[in-house]
Amino acid sequence: MNFEIEKLSLAQAVQVSADALLVLWPSATLPKPLAHDPVSRWVATAIEQGDFELKAGAVLTLYSQSGIAPRHLLVACTGDNQASQIRSAVLAAWGAIKASKIKRLSLHLVGDAAPQGVLLALSSLAEASYSYTTTLSKPKPRTLKHVQVSTESASPSVTQAVAQAQALVAGVELAKEWANRPANHATPTHLAQVAKSVASGRAFKCEVLGPKEVAKLGMGAFLAVAQGSAEPLRFIVMRYNGAAASQAPVVLVGKGITFDTGGISIKPAAEMDEMKYDMGGAASVLGVFKALGELRPAINVVGLIPATENMPDGLAVKPGDVVTSMSGQTIEILNTDAEGRLVLCDALTYAERFKPQAVIDIATLTGACVIALGAVRTGLFSSDDALALQLQNAGEASGDTCWRMPLDDDYADALKSRFADVANVGGRAAGAVTAAKFLQRFASRFAWAHLDIAGTAWRSGAAKGATGRPVGLLLQYLMRLAQSPVATASKTKKTVTPAQATPAKALLVRKA
Incomplete structure (x- = not known):
């Protein structure tokens, strides 16, 4: 999908050549009945007649009217322009025209358009129009290809927001693509191939380690999960170097279980197909790196993806087995379906070598987090208050x-073991917390956060599919860090100042 932006009044926007014009109208902007543009007059009449209320998500539609170039005209109210309100307005408007063959859409934001509002509107439009096609014999690809954005003040910050939206959408859709693919089309080897493709630019490096290299590193926990699968594991190390080498990187660790049967502690058959999404954390890291390649911010980022299947063959790890992690800590595996924390713990130890300013792991880790937070918010655990606040603000x-x-x-008491330094599960109570406490044991040497995306990485039911979360949160965090560096104190009491920002690459600005 291609985005462009230009400075236009609403009267000019109705003359743009497009299949549809979507006008986003905040509640605080009252239409003028005697305005020069037909849209304002139309909205004012609809409000007067009680047919349109200026509340978030309300949509007014019109078809093929004289004096308006697009055949579809929609006005959607964005309320107070909060993130959720902008999203609901865009989704409602797209729902009204999604059956039409919209190839070119003109998007006009009434009033003083905030950069973040522009970004949210475009990313929501991309979300609404996304279509998965890879494994369909007769795919129906997305028809919407081009979005012409217009505002009354196309400032440099708004233009940059459009560029960031373009990169964000590319990253989110890459994450969706690989999470949506069936496990036989998204093996650890496939993930390594796409990682190399994403990290092929001048500022990138990508290294892929196989079973022999992982064994040499002493990653006994990761190896234990992988030993039951015929598909060889891959440990993917991606590096984006946008700042000076002296600047400590942020490390993103994505859980890459490309299919999770539960191992010997096998899962119930119902909905096991959805365990192809258990590499949602890995997919989000790939998506973030895709976006970094588009934006080129002045920051250093490392991506670590421990990728494997969790299968129950004759060589699979058994409940009660004790393995030695890369850190030297021994782990009693009480439940082989708690495998994500086993691959992540070795990756967290590996992250130490980068002397990072912060480490964030992203994982579809626990059903307990779904029970606690549902599908609305991702679970955030952190040993560092400053890092936690940055991530919370980026999420909002x-x-x-x-x-x-x-x-x-x-909470760590539940993980005590008589036969090893720690057990990999702590029972049903506070399951999301005890999983995070397990990971925290391996993250004591840096500022660390854990994002449990089990409830937010995909949807079930009729709308089954990957969401691409938390690419948006992570990209927002990284861009803010690059633009407004804030030192993050780690457990070692070191502080690191990240690189100063550089503008996003210029976005093409031209007439439709």
Whole structure:
């Protein structure tokens, strides 16, 4: 999907050549009955007649009217322009015309358009019009290809927001693509191939380690999960170097279980097909790196993806087995379906070598987090208050929200073992918290956060599919860090100042 932007009044926007014009109208902007543009007059009449209320998500539609170039005209109210309100307005408007063959859409934002509002509107439009086609014999690809954005003041910050939206959509849709693919079309080897493709630019490096290299590193927990699968594991190391080498990187660790049967602790058959989404964390890291390649911010980022299947063959790890992690800590595996934390713990230890300013792991980790937070907010756990606040703020701004959960030391008692340093599960009570406490044992040497996306990475039912979350949250966090560096204190009491920002690459600005 291609985005462009230009400065236009609403009277000019109705003359843009497009299949549809979508006007986003905030509640605070009252239409003038005697305005020069036909849209304002039309909206004013509809309000007067009680046919349109200026509340978030309300939509007014018109078809093929004289003096209006697009055949479809829609006005959607964005309320107070909060992230959720902009999203609901765009989704409602698209729902009214999605059956039409809209190839070119003109999007006009009434009033003083805030950069973040523009970004949210475009990303929501992309979300609404997304279509998965890869494994369909007769695919019906997305018809919407081009969006012409117009505002009354196309400032440099708004133009940059359109560029960021373009990159964000590319990243989110890459994450969706690979999470949506069936497991036989998205093996660890496939993930390694796409990682190399994404990280092929001048500022990128990508290294892929196989079973022998992982064994040499002493990643006994990761190897234990992988030993039951015929598909060889891959440990993917991606590097984006946008700042000076002296600047400490942010490390993103994405859980890459390309299919999770549960291993010997096998899952019930119902909805097991959805376990192809268990690499949603890995997919989000790939998506973030795709967006970084578009935007080229002045920041250094490392992506680590431990990728494997979790299968129950004769070589599979068994409940009660004890393995030694890369950190040297021994782990009693009480449940082989708690495998994500086993691959992540070794990746977290590996992250130490980068001397990072912060490490964030992203994982579809626990059903308990779904019970706690549902599909609205991602679970956020962190040992560092400053990092947690940055992620929370990025989530609110992007609409890809999270909620901080506790990490009291008392929760770790559930993980005690008589036969190893730690057990990999702690029972049903506070399952999302005890999983995070397990990971925290391996993240004591840096500022660390854990995002449990089990409830937000995909949807079930009729709308089954990957959401691409939390690419939006992570990209917002990284862009803010690049533009307004804030030192993050780690457990070692070191502080690191990230690189100063550079503008996003210029976006083409031209007439429709």
